[in-house]
Amino acid sequence: MKAYNVNDFAALIGIDWADTKHDICQHPNHTEKYQYSIIKSKPEALHEWAMSLKQRYPNQQIAVACELKKGPLIYALAKYNHLTLFTINPSSVANYRKAFTPSNAKDDPSDAFIQVEILTLHMHKLVVIEPESAAIRSLTQLVEYRRNVVQDSVDLSNKITAALKNYYPQVLEWFKEKDTFVFCDFILKWPSLDHAKTARKQTLLDFFTTHNSHYAQVNDARITSIKSAMALTEDIGVIEPNKLLVEVLVAQFKVLLKGIVSLDKVIKEAYKTQPDKVIFDSLPGAGQQLAPRLLVAFGSNRDRYNDASELQKYAGIAPVIERSGKKTWTHWRYSCPTFLRQTFVEWAGFSIRYSFWAKAYYEQQKSKGKPHNSIIRSLAFKWIRIVYRCWKTSKPYDESKYLEALKRRGSPLLKFAINS
Structure with a gap:
């Protein structure tokens, strides 16, 4: 990893980002000047600002510090070759601020200034954002999004399990794996024990076959349990609200499962093109x-x-x-x-x-x-x-x-x- 020092840059810039605007502190190298400005977070405004820096410091590099490693601002600035992006941990800025403002006073321009000071004094310790190829960046986001969607599905599964335990716990025994379409479709088709008991044996067998559940012993055990099961409660004041909640949650759960399948396909295709596979x-x-x-x-x-x-x-x-x-x-x-x-x-x-x-x-x-x-x-x-x-x-x-x-x-x- 290349080591940078202050003299490699014509100017040092700190950006305190926000959703609608960004506060800028600009410090031209070898001067005592600190120039403050505000730019909008719109792509057009960011482009105009980046190009103005290129005109002001032609054929020179500019160091830009921000409390981000990714996100819209980083994605927008990473395409400009004359900008070198440094990431500073937000806690570092906060602790630096506390050290010199014991009152805990905070204002945006001062945070941008702090980032410039950190750049000036500790540039060699900071991480430079060096964009990978488009293929690697895409795959990076895909695998991270998949992990997040899987976690969302786990959270949703836990909510479904908790609601089913209130009125329909038997279905949790019939299907050991919850992150399956057969589990979701069974509940949507027979959302309570009473519904499941009214189903004919052949109807249940056809359902399992359609969902590629071909183990006869498992299916027979399920059907036997369905017919002999005793309701946890017959109180409609408990059953109806929980049944409605489960139907809503399962519909969402099924969408997430489909999303994971789609992500897996895209990730597999993107991964197999990588030379390091x-x-x-x-x-x-x-x-x-x-x-x-x-x-x-x-x-x-x-x-x-x-x-x-x-x-x-x-x-x-x-x-x-x-x-x-x-x-x-x-x-x-x-x-x-x-x-x-x-x-x-x-x-x-x-x-x-x-x-x-x-x-x-x-x-x-x-x-x-x-x-x-x-x-x-x-x-x-x-x-x-x-x-x-x-x-x-x-x-x-x-x-x-x-x-x-x-x-x-x-x-x-x-x-x-x-x-x-």
Whole structure:
């Protein structure tokens, strides 16, 4: 990752963004001047402002700081080659402001000024927003949107389950997996136990067949349970409101499930065109969902990180060590891209099932009394170093080669795996 300093730029600019307008603090280099202005958030206004900077500082770079890593403002400014975008954590600006305004007074221009000061004093510590290719940016958003939609479906599923328990708990036993169309369509067709009991056996069998539920034993057990089930309550004051709520929620749930299917198809098509696909397909336990997420986590720019530790820190996987006097303690890295950290942690958890050494490491740490979450984070830390090497050399991961390397080093991990 290229290191920048103040002298690389003709001017330093801080932007305090808002929905309708942006407050600007502009500091031409080698001057004592700070110029303040306000521009509207409309695309036309942003373009006019960006081009005015190009005319004022021809053939020169301008450093722009903002408390964003993505969003409309970043998307609008990223296309201008004469602007270098730096991201500053909002908490850094807030803490800087508190240090010099104990009254906690806040006004927008001062935040823009603070960003310029941070640029001036700490530019080498800031992250530069370096846009990936359009294909990688698109895939990045797709996998993140999918994760959000899946979480929405989980939340909705929990609401449906809670409402069904109030009047129709049997259906939760008939369908163990809730994120299925057969579950949704069954409830929409037979929204209460009374409705289900009136259905003929052949009607139920036809329904299951239509939804590709062909296990005769499972279907027979369902039908038997439907016919013999006893209502939890016959109070229409309980049944009717909950039935209506469930019908509304299930209709939404079904839309989300269809959306996930659509996203999966688009992600699959976008992922298979990536040259680095072979690397991330080789990772144990990555699978259809996590392999694309891991690919965009690394990106395609091999110069983005100087070493694995930069990615470990950026992703929030590397722990933070603090010292005060004779005391030393380690804690979770609070400020990081949450989705990126989730990606590595989730994959590390899955890798235990598919990687010999990952499972051995997990069991080794568990025998030492380490908690599950700490072991998974530590495992993710190790995996990033391994995958970084594969990514830099453009070579797929090979478990047998890694085990051979552990053997050559006389790693105690292999001894633990053999003894266990």
